[in-house]
Amino acid sequence: MGCASCKERVRIYIKELKAKRKNWRWLKSWRCLRRLLWKWNDEAYLEDILKLGNDPNSIEIKSFGNENLEKNLFFIEIHGVMGLGGYMRHTLHALFEAEKLGFVPVVYYADSCPCKEFFANDEFDNPFEYYFQQTSSLSLSDVYRSGRVFLFKPPHLYRIERELGNLNPDLPGGYCVDDAYLQKMSGIVKKYLHLNDSVGKKLDKDREELFKKVVRMDQVLGIHIRGTDFLLHWKNHPNCVLPEDYFLAIDDALARGFSYLFLATDDRRYVECFEKRYGSKVLYYQDTYRSDGVCNIAFEESRQAGDSYRKGLEVLRDMYTLAHVGGLIAGLSQVSIIARILCLSMEREYRYIKILDNGLYKKH
Incomplete structure (x- = not known):
């Protein structure tokens, strides 16, 4: 009886935390750790966990809202310590992927972009749009209201590089290019990058x-x-x-x-x-x-x-x-x-x- 009462109190406490959003990040971490410990001997589960954000052949899908349910969005978030040329190369590779998958691309240059102006106070400030038109009719704010959003991740670059001829196996978007690559990327520019x-x-x-x-x-x-x-x-x-x-x-x-x-x-x-x-x-x-x-x-x-x-x-x-x-x-x-x-x-x-x-x- 005492044990059942204790469990009930824990459930009520968690419910209150969720309602108040108090320490919600800590609570999510605890729930994740609890599930991981519970599945410790489940090799398939552990393998899936390790793939998240690391597997070139896995694409994560998220639902942020109920809009644009008839469209598969490809949210291309580019970040890292590199110049604008490097950002553009990675963007072209991600757009090449969106084209092959038939997804609707939306590009976002993250806060690590060297062009980012930190005095900007717009919630959806996007350095990509300092210079370019968005790659589709949808905006960054639309992404966060949409129901089918596939996420581009840096590990995908290694698979895309292989599709392009494995030109830079050690540094995707690197410095080895051939005429076939240049022609493919020029077609991506013509369609998406304006x-x-x-x-x-x-x-x-x-x-x-x-x-x-x-x-x-x-x-x-x-x-x-x-x-x-x-x-x-x-x-x-x-x-x-x-x-x-x-x-x-x-x-x-x-x-x-x-x-x-x-x-x-x-x-x-x-x-x-x-x-x-x-x-x-x-x-x-x-x-x-x-x-x-x-x-x-x-x-x-x-x-x-x-x-x-x-x-x-x-x-x-x-x-x-x-x-x-x-x-x-x-x-x-x-x-x-x-x-x-x-x-x-x-x-x-x-x-x-x-x-x-x-x-x-x-x-x-």
Whole structure:
């Protein structure tokens, strides 16, 4: 009798906690632990638990409400410590997955995104939408009212990478690409990834101003060179390519009829180096923030409102400008890969292209 009374009191206590939402997180943790202990010898159950958020072949589905029940949503939340180019690569891979599954994609760049402006007070503030139109007619707030929401998780990238030819088994969305991959991603860009109106107009205006003395864009040779943190040798990232490695290729391209160089770089020292050699042929956005240190500028701390957004906008402007020129010389980088994808999505081809590849750094 005493035991039954004790159980009843526990049930009443739990019911009160749920009603008041008091210590609800602790209660959920306790219930989870209790179930885990109860199922300790159930191998199938333990295997399913270990798969959650870790299995490339499992997709979790959630119900947040009763709306859009006729649609299968794919909630693409991208997060991690990487620049905007890396976020875009992961986004394209997730959109490729949504396309294959026939799901309706909604993209969200989480708080870890370097472009995130933390002064924003909107509950559904989404750095992806700072630059792009949402990938479907549904918004982030719609996701949290919908009944059939499938969740994209980082481990899915490994399976998607295999579907794309296993180009980067050690670092999904890495630096090994081929023509087939670029074509597939260009189709995804064409269907899903569109600049929002304000950013599209801004990039068009800036590009027209920069090239106002250029008669034809196919006279312009795009140069992308990464400095700053690329000099530090990150594992599974490209070995750096220095300016002198570019000069021979540039001289060859200039002999083929190019008249101008569009220089896209994050390193202030490289601007000086290329101007010293090529003089007035070198064009670049003079209002772009550049560094002469070894910290990725995306992660340099700033207290000025709008700086994070501006840095993202500047790298995006370089990508889209590189996609519009007549030729490209670049090292392995997310920016140059995205530029090549964007160029194909515009149904264009470079008349001259050279990718300078010093391999990937494999040591710790």
